[in-house]
Amino acid sequence: MLFNSFPFLFVFLPAVAVAYFVVPQHRLRLLLVIAASYYFYAYADWWFPALMAGSTAISYTTGRLLETETDERRRKLGLATGIAGVLALLAYFKYTAFAGGYALDFVHVLTRESFPDARTFFHGIVLPIGISFYTFEGISYMVDVYRGTLRAERDLLRYAFFISFFPHLIAGPIVRYGILQPQLTQKHRFDADRIRSGLMLFALGLAKKVLIADGIAHWVDHYLATPGQLGLVNAWACAVGFGFQIYFDFSGYSDMALGLARIFGIELPWNFDRPYRSASPTEFWRRWHVTLSTWLRDYLYIPLGGNRKGQRRQDLNLLATMGLGGLWHGASLNFVAWGLYHGVLLAGTHHGRRRGLSLPRPIAVAVTFVLVVLGWVLFRMRSAHGIAQLYAGMFGLHGIGGLPGHLALYIAIAAAIVFGLPEEWRWPVGRWNVAYVAATAVLFAVAVSSVYTSHPFIYFRF
Amino acid sequence: MRRLILFIVVTGAVLGCFAAVTWWVDPLGEIWKPGALATAQRDDCLISQELIGNSYFSFKLAVFHDRPTRTFVVGSSRVLKIASHPHERSFANLGYPGTAPSTILQLIHALPASPRQTMYVGVEAFWFNRHYRVPDTNPSDYHLAEYLISRSAFWNAFTFARQVSYVRYPDRWRRTMVGDRCTIGRTYPSINWALDGSRVWSWELDPTRFQRIYPTPYRGNLNAWRNGYYADWTTIDQARVTQLEHALALARARGWRVVGFAPPEPVTIQHILDTDPRIAPQWRAFLRLMPQVFGRYHDPWIGLGVRCPPSAFPDLFHSDAACSMRLRSRLDEAARRGS
Numbered sequence: 001m002l003f004n005s006f007p008f009l010f011v012f013l014p015a016v017a018v019a020y021f022v023v024p025q026h027r028l029r030l031l032l033v034i035a036a037s038y039y040f041y042a043y044a045d046w047w048f049p050a051l052m053a054g055s056t057a058i059s060y061t062t063g064r065l066l067e068t069e070t071d072e073r074r075r076k077l078g079l080a081t082g083i084a085g086v087l088a089l090l091a092y093f094k095y096t097a098f099a100g101g102y103a104l105d106f107v108h109v110l111t112r113e114s115f116p117d118a119r120t121f122f123h124g125i126v127l128p129i130g131i132s133f134y135t136f137e138g139i140s141y142m143v144d145v146y147r148g149t150l151r152a153e154r155d156l157l158r159y160a161f162f163i164s165f166f167p168h169l170i171a172g173p174i175v176r177y178g179i180l181q182p183q184l185t186q187k188h189r190f191d192a193d194r195i196r197s198g199l200m201l202f203a204l205g206l207a208k209k210v211l212i213a214d215g216i217a218h219w220v221d222h223y224l225a226t227p228g229q230l231g232l233v234n235a236w237a238c239a240v241g242f243g244f245q246i247y248f249d250f251s252g253y254s255d256m257a258l259g260l261a262r263i264f265g266i267e268l269p270w271n272f273d274r275p276y277r278s279a280s281p282t283e284f285w286r287r288w289h290v291t292l293s294t295w296l297r298d299y300l301y302i303p304l305g306g307n308r309k310g311q312r313r314q315d316l317n318l319l320a321t322m323g324l325g326g327l328w329h330g331a332s333l334n335f336v337a338w339g340l341y342h343g344v345l346l347a348g349t350h351h352g353r354r355r356g357l358s359l360p361r362p363i364a365v366a367v368t369f370v371l372v373v374l375g376w377v378l379f380r381m382r383s384a385h386g387i388a389q390l391y392a393g394m395f396g397l398h399g400i401g402g403l404p405g406h407l408a409l410y411i412a413i414a415a416a417i418v419f420g421l422p423e424e425w426r427w428p429v430g431r432w433n434v435a436y437v438a439a440t441a442v443l444f445a446v447a448v449s450s451v452y453t454s455h456p457f458i459y460f461r462f
Numbered sequence: 463m464r465r466l467i468l469f470i471v472v473t474g475a476v477l478g479c480f481a482a483v484t485w486w487v488d489p490l491g492e493i494w495k496p497g498a499l500a501t502a503q504r505d506d507c508l509i510s511q512e513l514i515g516n517s518y519f520s521f522k523l524a525v526f527h528d529r530p531t532r533t534f535v536v537g538s539s540r541v542l543k544i545a546s547h548p549h550e551r552s553f554a555n556l557g558y559p560g561t562a563p564s565t566i567l568q569l570i571h572a573l574p575a576s577p578r579q580t581m582y583v584g585v586e587a588f589w590f591n592r593h594y595r596v597p598d599t600n601p602s603d604y605h606l607a608e609y610l611i612s613r614s615a616f617w618n619a620f621t622f623a624r625q626v627s628y629v630r631y632p633d634r635w636r637r638t639m640v641g642d643r644c645t646i647g648r649t650y651p652s653i654n655w656a657l658d659g660s661r662v663w664s665w666e667l668d669p670t671r672f673q674r675i676y677p678t679p680y681r682g683n684l685n686a687w688r689n690g691y692y693a694d695w696t697t698i699d700q701a702r703v704t705q706l707e708h709a710l711a712l713a714r715a716r717g718w719r720v721v722g723f724a725p726p727e728p729v730t731i732q733h734i735l736d737t738d739p740r741i742a743p744q745w746r747a748f749l750r751l752m753p754q755v756f757g758r759y760h761d762p763w764i765g766l767g768v769r770c771p772p773s774a775f776p777d778l779f780h781s782d783a784a785c786s787m788r789l790r791s792r793l794d795e796a797a798r799r800g801s
Binding site for chain 1: 463465466468469470471472473474475476477480604607608609611612613614615616
């Protein structure tokens with residue numbers, strides 16, 4: 001079920017929200033939301049909830065074990081087993097086809113055998129939506145318990161709520177249990193202002209998605225169907241357009257998730273903070289998909305040594321972290337290339353800083369934006385040929401090209417919002433007066449009426 | 463609390479406005495408009511396809527109920543020229559494009575069990591091709607709700623209403639002349655429906671203003687011929703045979719008289735059906751199977767019914783009025799004999 005769908009907007013959400021506040025007992029409410037979340041997940045495919053239940057059981061049991069076990073070697077073994085357990089599910093469903101496909105290609109080159117049965121098997125593996133997100137949430141929980149920064153949760157109901165809570169289930173934000181745990185111990189009373197604030201944030205997120213991201217997607221998809229025909233101007237328009245599309249798509253989703261959670265009295269961590277205003281790649285990652293970048297920092301980059309083991313090791317750590325971050329997005333080499341590209345940008349930024357290089361902020365923002373947009377080409381174009389063609393267009397090898405009018409208009413609107421207004425979760429929607437509330441309601445209605453032709457969220461496939 | 467209510471009310475009001483405009487104009491023809499049929503009845507006019515859209519099921523039910531129907535025909539678009547005789551009110555044509563065994567069963571369920579009816583069932587061979595996709599001619603309430611609040615439908619409706627005055631309140635359609643017949647329609651009534659449910663092409667009434675239909679020649683590509691209905695047909699789909707049997711069983715349980723037939727084919731097409739190795743085995747199986755299926759319920763099956771000259775099939779698919787009325791006579795005769 002998609003947030004931008006009629007069954008969700010008109011049936012699921014109102015039914016669950018009303019039931020939540022009608023049910024008097026806190027634990028019954030938790031149970032209700034868990035049941036609703038499992039139903040929400042089963043809407044995509046009936047067996048997905050079983051997978052989530054398995055992943056939940058592994059991380060919950062590991063957490064309990066880590067807290068009771070005192071022997072350090074056994075604790076390490078327990079942690080490694082727990083992480084391997086949840087990662088095995090992710091690896092099988094997300095990376096088997098990728099690795100198997102390349103292995104078969106390699107064997108094919110050597111033996112000329114094509115292994116049709118094995119290829120059919122690999123193609124038949126379905127990626128359960130959201131698995132990348134709840135796997136990372138489970139890992140962060142186990143590691144935090146191991147490190148002693150978090151008490152293991154004894155209450156399975158609360159832990160199952162943390163993993164399955166439908167607002168963040170499919171595409172984040174990647175929540176850490178430490179943030180959610182204190183919010184799950186008390187009953188949330190019906191608060192009309194909080195619910196309105198959540199609804200309005202949800203409305204703004206939906207508008208970002210269906211009115212801007214989908215509008216841009218229509219034109220970007222149209223032009224990128226034939227990247228070889230794009231000249232300098234329209235190739236850049238497509239790359240910049242995709243940069244805005246993915247931002248409005250994903251940050252719109254994140255706003256919707258934050259708004260939905262707020263309706264139920266839960267505050268989720270914010271995920272975006274106008275990343276295109278960043279003056280360096282480092283700052284960009286402090287503003288873009290923040291819950292993923294901080295996860296990668298805390299559970300991968302720092303354990304690898306971070307910046308504590310010399311400059312060369314730091315560069316390697318950045319490349320490894322960002323390369324794996326890219327791979328997390330999708331089992332495809334273009335995502336790995338995109339991750340490594342950002343690793344190089346981050347390492348380059350550190351080197352530049354050490355050498356005292358600095359630019360005036362407006363120029364630094366422009367340079368960072370161009371570098372990020374160049375990276376989006378790797379993310380958007382799935383084949384090496386497509387990537388090469390779009391880069392060739394962007395570097396003028398296919399001529400100048402014309403300005404794509406509709407796309408340019410969308411880009412102008414998107415840029416005005418991005419550079420002129422703060423991120424929507426920062427807006428004081430809870431204190432807005434009647435006129436603002438009514439205007440947001442009109443925007444919400446227009447957005448709702450547009451979901452009929454809406455595209456799925458880009459991050460749903462990760 | 464007040465502002466929460468305001469937010470919900472304003473959202474609902476704006477969506478309600480969208481829905482009202484879309485419902486009124488109905489740019490894609492998804493909403494059944496009983497008023498259009500009533501206007502056509504009042505003025506003794508035809509009703510344009512523009513006002514029927516995809517709501518064939520509701521339209522045909524209304525045709526049934528608006529007449530003292532005792533005899534009706536069901537089937538695909540190829541039975542639509544079977545009409546009532548002059549001044550005959552007890553006959554209704556309940557066929558429509560996209561009919562299939564499942565929709566016939568659905569239609570019979572929706573009709574009253576009494577008084578006793580005589581039902582002519584025009585069975586198409588291609589219904590039993592698993593790859594024949596039955597279109598949605600009876601949109602669900604959910605689908606209609608989606609349509610009513612969709613921005614694109616609203617925008618189409620708004621643009622349409624801005625361009626033409628006769629869809630603005632209090633009007634939703636206009637009366638126009640096609641040849642010497644009046645029709646209740648909108649901009650271009652190329653297909654019309656008579657009050658008995660039979661179909662009238664506008665080119666039949668006014669060949670100078672409306673373009674006639676032309677045959678699509680058979681060039682061996684089954685995907686392109688007759689909308690691909692016969693493509694990839696390897697076996698008789700038993701599930702659809704069962705659905706047809708359920709419909710016949712229900713009719714029998716109600717004591718209705720039933721006559722089965724296959725809509726007539728031009729000789730050239732019948733030759734293709736008989737000889738093309740990709741179709742012929744299934745076609746022959748269909749011709750063998752249908753008498754058995756109808757026989758199980760003691761209903762007569764008259765096969766292809768009548769032979770009509772090639773000129774009776776303007777597009778080599780649908781028979782004209784003369785051929786269809788000859789078929790009607792055969793069906794009436796079979797029904798009389800059966801009783």
